[in-house]
Amino acid sequence: RFIGIPTAPPDSILGLTEAFLADKNPSKMNLSVGVYKDASGQTPILKCVKEAERRLIETEATKGYLSIDGLPDYREQVRSLVFGDSIDAGRIAILQTPGGTGALRVAADFIVAQLSPARIWMPSPTWANHPAIFAAAGLASETYRYLGSDRTSFDLAGMLEDLNQKTKPGDAVLLHACCHNPTGVDPTPEDWKAIAKTVAERQLIPLIDFAYQGFGDGIEQDKAGLQTILEAVDEAIVCNSFSKNFGLYSERVGSVCLVAADSETMKAAQSQLKTIVRTNYSNPPRHGGAIVATVLQDAELTTLWKQEVDEMRQRIDALRQQFVETMKTTGAGHDFSFLLKQKGMFSFSGLTPMQVDELKNKHGIYIVGSGRINVAGMSEAKMDSLCQSVASVL
Numbered sequence: 396r397f398i399g400i401p402t403a404p405p406d407s408i409l410g411l412t413e414a415f416l417a418d419k420n421p422s423k424m425n426l427s428v429g430v431y432k433d434a435s436g437q438t439p440i441l442k443c444v445k446e447a448e449r450r451l452i453e454t455e456a457t458k459g460y461l462s463i464d465g466l467p468d469y470r471e472q473v474r475s476l477v478f479g480d481s482i483d484a485g486r487i488a489i490l491q492t493p494g495g496t497g498a499l500r501v502a503a504d505f506i507v508a509q510l511s512p513a514r515i516w517m518p519s520p521t522w523a524n525h526p527a528i529f530a531a532a533g534l535a536s537e538t539y540r541y542l543g544s545d546r547t548s549f550d551l552a553g554m555l556e557d558l559n560q561k562t563k564p565g566d567a568v569l570l571h572a573c574c575h576n577p578t579g580v581d582p583t584p585e586d587w588k589a590i591a592k593t594v595a596e597r598q599l600i601p602l603i604d605f606a607y608q609g610f611g612d613g614i615e616q617d618k619a620g621l622q623t624i625l626e627a628v629d630e631a632i633v634c635n636s637f638s639k640n641f642g643l644y645s646e647r648v649g650s651v652c653l654v655a656a657d658s659e660t661m662k663a664a665q666s667q668l669k670t671i672v673r674t675n676y677s678n679p680p681r682h683g684g685a686i687v688a689t690v691l692q693d694a695e696l697t698t699l700w701k702q703e704v705d706e707m708r709q710r711i712d713a714l715r716q717q718f719v720e721t722m723k724t725t726g727a728g729h730d731f732s733f734l735l736k737q738k739g740m741f742s743f744s745g746l747t748p749m750q751v752d753e754l755k756n757k758h759g760i761y762i763v764g765s766g767r768i769n770v771a772g773m774s775e776a777k778m779d780s781l782c783q784s785v786a787s788v789l
């Protein structure tokens with residue numbers, strides 16, 4: 396019977412947007428969910444995407460099913476964008492998935508089906524959906540230390556100690572390729588070398604979540620950590636997403652990429668990944684993948700895309716600076732300059748759950764309970780009022 400089914404708790408991040416929409420405060424601000432907004436507060440459709448869509452409308456000849464692993468042109472572009480020529484294409488299986496979330500779920504199902512009794516080690520903290528996805532797939536998860544006790548720096552020593560002392564060979568380890576969600580705290584290139592060495596020595600399988608390529612230091616630069624890992628190991632899984640860097644949030648486009656030691660192993664693993672997709676959503680949606688492929692196959696549109704990603708990243712950096720500077724003028728006496736070192740959309744502000752609650756209830760400012768602020772949701776025009784509100788709860 397349906398009667399008696401208990402109500403599930405709302406998503407800790409998306410649930411806040413529901414509350415935000417219902418809030419009648421005229422000066423409300425949503426700095427919770429990780430969505431980019433421009434100066435007018437809109438989440439724009441990129442110009443390169445609009446142009447690709449215009450071309451697709453003219454040329455698209457069918458809405459027939461895609462194959463289980465998606466559009467071949469899309470997969471080839473993902474390979475080139477994420478891996479370049481550093482790895483033999485015959486070792487990489489790529490499947491187009493419904494967003495990065497779809498990729499993570501396929502990866503988790505694959506680990507459970509083929510690598511049991513593996514566990515996955517996640518950074519503490521991590522995106523709240525990570526443990527939820529792994530639990531839904533039946534994949535046991537554990538955490539390793541990531542954020543330092545000062546809440547603003549990376550605890551490399553803690554991470555390595557946990558991986559060295561607690562993991563078993565064959566366990567998976569979740570790594571954020573760049574723009575760590577929720578902290579914005581990323582390893583340095585030197586840190587990545589030490590992480591790669593430990594991952595290889597402990598015979599761990601890296602599951603690299605690459606949802607923010609281009610939002611850290613740049614499209615090419617943001618691959619550095621992933622490349623260091625792939626130089627050290629011969630097996631890995633990479634989950635990428637085009638939600639943020641193409642602004643294709645609702646089109647649901649990403650991919651799960653499996654790197655194997657040789658092409659025979661890759662083909663066997665690929666067949667298993669396809670089985671998982673077949674029994675889940677059958678095959679991916681076409682439109683988002685077709686847009687990404689159209690842009691990345693065209694030199695002019697690719698140039699435009701890179702400019703648009705650079706613009707988004709530079710705007711976020713500018714907002715970070717403006718926030719730090721404006722906070723200084725409030726007289727709150729709290730230095731936020733650690734935000735300037737953080738990468739991507741998010742920053743861990745250090746605000747406590749009580750301060751977060753007060754911001755919401757008194758000022759209509761919504762940030763995630765952990766104190767995570769979506770910097771990409773701030774605006775130049777509302778910066779003063781945001782900083783006054785933050786100062787008043789400090």
Ligand code: PLP
Nearest residue numbers: 494495496522576604606636638
């Ligand atoms: N991984 C991380 C770390 C994320 O923050 C997100 C955010 O949305 C995703 C994966 C999934 O992205 P998508 O919206 O493409 O499913």
Ligand code: TYF
Nearest residue numbers: 406408409427428429524576
């Ligand atoms: O962390 C974020 O805000 C983004 C968006 O269940 C998101 O990754 C948040 C929650 C969720 C799905 C996407």
